[in-house]
Amino acid sequence: MSLKFEVANTTEQGGRRGALSLPHGVVQTPVFMPVGTAATVKAVPQDALETLGGRGAEIILANTYHLYLRPGHELIRSLGGVHKFMSWRRPMLTDSGGFQVFSLAKLRKITEDGVEFRSHLDGSKHFFSPEHSMTVQIALGADIMMVFDECVETPASWERTRDSMALTHAWAARSKAYWEAHRHEVPWHEERGGQHQALFGIVQGGMYADLRRESADRLVEMDLPGYAIGGLAVGEPREVTREMIALTLEHLPKDKPRYVMGVGYPDEIEEYARMGVDMMDCVLPTRAGRHGLLFIREDPNDRRSAVVRLNIKKQDNAQDQRPIDEGCKCSVCQRYTRAYLRHLFASGEPLGATLNSIHNLSFYLETMERVRVDLAGA
Amino acid sequence: MSLKFEVANTTEQGGRRGALSLPHGVVQTPVFMPVGTAATVKAVPQDALETLGGRGAEIILANTYHLYLRPGHELIRSLGGVHKFMSWRRPMLTDSGGFQVFSLAKLRKITEDGVEFRSHLDGSKHFFSPEHSMTVQIALGADIMMVFDECVETPASWERTRDSMALTHAWAARSKAYWEAHRHEVPWHEERGGQHQALFGIVQGGMYADLRRESADRLVEMDLPGYAIGGLAVGEPREVTREMIALTLEHLPKDKPRYVMGVGYPDEIEEYARMGVDMMDCVLPTRAGRHGLLFIREDPNDRRSAVVRLNIKKQDNAQDQRPIDEGCKCSVCQRYTRAYLRHLFASGEPLGATLNSIHNLSFYLETMERVRVDLAGA
Ligand SMILES: [Zn+2]
Ligand SMILES: [Zn+2]
Numbered sequence: 164m165s166l167k168f169e170v171a172n173t174t175e176q177g178g179r180r181g182a183l184s185l186p187h188g189v190v191q192t193p194v195f196m197p198v199g200t201a202a203t204v205k206a207v208p209q210d211a212l213e214t215l216g217g218r219g220a221e222i223i224l225a226n227t228y229h230l231y232l233r234p235g236h237e238l239i240r241s242l243g244g245v246h247k248f249m250s251w252r253r254p255m256l257t258d259s260g261g262f263q264v265f266s267l268a269k270l271r272k273i274t275e276d277g278v279e280f281r282s283h284l285d286g287s288k289h290f291f292s293p294e295h296s297m298t299v300q301i302a303l304g305a306d307i308m309m310v311f312d313e314c315v316e317t318p319a320s321w322e323r324t325r326d327s328m329a330l331t332h333a334w335a336a337r338s339k340a341y342w343e344a345h346r347h348e349v350p351w352h353e354e355r356g357g358q359h360q361a362l363f364g365i366v367q368g369g370m371y372a373d374l375r376r377e378s379a380d381r382l383v384e385m386d387l388p389g390y391a392i393g394g395l396a397v398g399e400p401r402e403v404t405r406e407m408i409a410l411t412l413e414h415l416p417k418d419k420p421r422y423v424m425g426v427g428y429p430d431e432i433e434e435y436a437r438m439g440v441d442m443m444d445c446v447l448p449t450r451a452g453r454h455g456l457l458f459i460r461e462d463p464n465d466r467r468s469a470v471v472r473l474n475i476k477k478q479d480n481a482q483d484q485r486p487i488d489e490g491c492k493c494s495v496c497q498r499y500t501r502a503y504l505r506h507l508f509a510s511g512e513p514l515g516a517t518l519n520s521i522h523n524l525s526f527y528l529e530t531m532e533r534v535r536v537d538l539a540g541a
Numbered sequence: 542m543s544l545k546f547e548v549a550n551t552t553e554q555g556g557r558r559g560a561l562s563l564p565h566g567v568v569q570t571p572v573f574m575p576v577g578t579a580a581t582v583k584a585v586p587q588d589a590l591e592t593l594g595g596r597g598a599e600i601i602l603a604n605t606y607h608l609y610l611r612p613g614h615e616l617i618r619s620l621g622g623v624h625k626f627m628s629w630r631r632p633m634l635t636d637s638g639g640f641q642v643f644s645l646a647k648l649r650k651i652t653e654d655g656v657e658f659r660s661h662l663d664g665s666k667h668f669f670s671p672e673h674s675m676t677v678q679i680a681l682g683a684d685i686m687m688v689f690d691e692c693v694e695t696p697a698s699w700e701r702t703r704d705s706m707a708l709t710h711a712w713a714a715r716s717k718a719y720w721e722a723h724r725h726e727v728p729w730h731e732e733r734g735g736q737h738q739a740l741f742g743i744v745q746g747g748m749y750a751d752l753r754r755e756s757a758d759r760l761v762e763m764d765l766p767g768y769a770i771g772g773l774a775v776g777e778p779r780e781v782t783r784e785m786i787a788l789t790l791e792h793l794p795k796d797k798p799r800y801v802m803g804v805g806y807p808d809e810i811e812e813y814a815r816m817g818v819d820m821m822d823c824v825l826p827t828r829a830g831r832h833g834l835l836f837i838r839e840d841p842n843d844r845r846s847a848v849v850r851l852n853i854k855k856q857d858n859a860q861d862q863r864p865i866d867e868g869c870k871c872s873v874c875q876r877y878t879r880a881y882l883r884h885l886f887a888s889g890e891p892l893g894a895t896l897n898s899i900h901n902l903s904f905y906l907e908t909m910e911r912v913r914v915d916l917a918g919a
Binding site for chain 1: 579580581583584585586587588611612616619620626627628859860862872876877878880881883884885887888890891892894895896
């Protein structure tokens with residue numbers, strides 16, 4: 164068994180408390196997954212990740228596009244896969260590379276076959292097809308891999324979105340066929356008793372309800388181990404994001420994990436988890452941390468109070484001896500003051516990014532732990 | 542008692558195994574002190590510093606010039622001193638600011654009274670005198686503070702060096718007078734039962750044996766709690782550094798700690814420790830780490846074999862699954878491969894600087910631990 168998903172309880176609003184068993188361990192859901200773009204969650208050591216918020220990060224992401232370009236997937240394959248490469252023993256997920264090909268790379272040329280693009284690093288020419296994305300992801304060997312999909316620009320017309328969706332479905336079918344034929348090639352296949360990676364489909368359809376519905380139906384027919392909802396949080400109003408998630412969830416099977424990609428603020432991930440989303444990821448906690456933006460509760464003693472942002476740069480933190488968030492149990496809040504963190508930020512000291520990121524990630528994981536307790540319905 | 546130094550054993554070559562008791566704890570000597578310029582050892586979290594090489598760093602440095610400019614000594618005083626500011630519970634030492642005023646600041650104007658200079662950060666005008674350096678260092682509240690001295694350019698003529706030395710001695714006397722009158726003003730004076738900071742003198746005299754001797758004699762007459770040897774490792778051949786250290790040590794009291802400032806490579810610190818130097822500091826392990834230069838033993842199984850440098854950038858590390866140094870017990874060598882560290886460096890990932898610095902500092906501390914065992918003469 165390479166993926167097993169068990170739902171222990173479902174609330175009236177559809178929120179689910181579950182457990183996702185993967186080759187590298189069990190993940191309690193709903194879960195927030197820190198993003199480790201280049202096989203490192205920026206500025207955070209692996210041992211800190213393992214203890215964040217008590218339980219630590221149970222699953223992290225890595226980006227296929229970045230690792231394909233540097234250090235290269237064949238190198239990572241030869242070292243036993245991305246887990247061994249970065250010394251991370253718990254589950255991982257890789258995206259398909261599609262999103263970065265469409266957002267970071269240059270001079271793209273899209274055909275039915277795939278996408279030709281130039282590296283954002285050195286301008287070198289590359290080609291990604293569904294089959295090539297699978298090849299790269301199998302070499303990386305994350306527990307979960309994603310189908311290769313086209314990402315449309317936003318906003319896009321209904322017709323443009325429909326055409327893109329059709330391509331995405333064709334690519335999903337090709338991704339699945341390649342995965343089925345090659346999944347035994349994952350570097351840890353034998354070592355893990357013949358287990359393999361799980362492939363997730365990605366529902367597209369932009370901001371059009373009918374297309375979202377159709378996309379979900381087509382992908383569910385492919386009977387994949389899990390489903391993601393892609394193409395959201397790309398600039399649309401938050402009500403639209405929520406509406407698209409809600410209507411897509413209705414069309415996804417209840418016994419499979421559902422993953423919303425690239426969201427969001429702490430209150431958003433809480434909201435979507437309560438609606439029935441099992442997995443989410445976002446660069447926000449680490450990126451905001453590097454920019455000195457820290458998530459805290461409006462009333463530190465009430466962990467259900469509103470999420471507010473503390474801008475550590477501000478002069479009023481200069482002499483503030485309080486921790487970032489007096490109700491936070493993270494290692495940073497237990498040890499350091501706002502005054503010190505402001506000084507690190509103002510001085511451009513690298514320790515600032517590390518400590519800020521650890522707090523923000525802990526804040527996200529603490530939020531999800533609280534949601535899981537609620538969803539367990541004890 | 543604000544400083545107590547006990548020598549447990551002295552070898553024939555003059556090397557001493559001792560213990561230095563300070564208001565914030567006991568330091569086993571000879572000791573290497575990591576440099577925390579802006580109240581942070583660059584890229585290394587405090588909890589990692591506490592466990593480096595088992596025992597952890599027992600004393601660290603901070604730079605008076607940097608903390609005076611940013612965030613300001615009055616701010617740090619108002620927060621209880623630099624220990625509380627950075628959440629470091631163990632002993633600390635601050636330099637006088639002199640070295641940075643003479644190396645980093647701009648448009649200096651030196652008079653008998655002190656030095657006027659412009660900040661390297663924003664060009665603002667400042668004035669440091671011996672009294673002002675003491676004021677700043679008392680506000681910071683490190684366990685050990687240093688007299689304010691002039692640093693001559695190198696090479697300097699005998700006459701120029703002699704004149705500078707005379708100024709340095711006058712400034713040392715003024716530093717001592719101010720310290721004696723104001724040392725009860727340290728932020729933790731009451732909290733630590735009336736203890737205060739210890740002031741160390743700095744022997745100058747350039748590369749001239751007669752001036753070194755005279756400088757040592759003048760400073761010893763002042764009866765300070767400890768003595769440093771300054772103005773070395775500024776470009777002179779290593780034999781000259783060693784010669785100057787050796788002849789200066791002869792003129793320093795045997796019952797007081799002796800500190801050589803700003804040296805050096807791992808084999809140098811070992812050599813000087815065996816000659817009778819009790820304390821050393823250097824930015825090299827962290828600076829080299831940030832540049833991808835790692836210290837290792839030529840034969841990893843023989844910790845007394847030659848020190849060699851591993852350049853992690855090099856292509857031959859790309860697939861190397863070994864740790865940095867197979868004989869090193871540090872947390873980085875226990876977990877990560879050269880291949881991963883090369884990838885972090887090549888990708889400009891901040892985790893690279895953190896892990897490289899932790900290894901290099903561990904390497905230095907491991908070296909000193911081995912020297913201490915030898916010097917104990919068991
Ligand atoms: Zn926190
Ligand atoms: Zn090591």
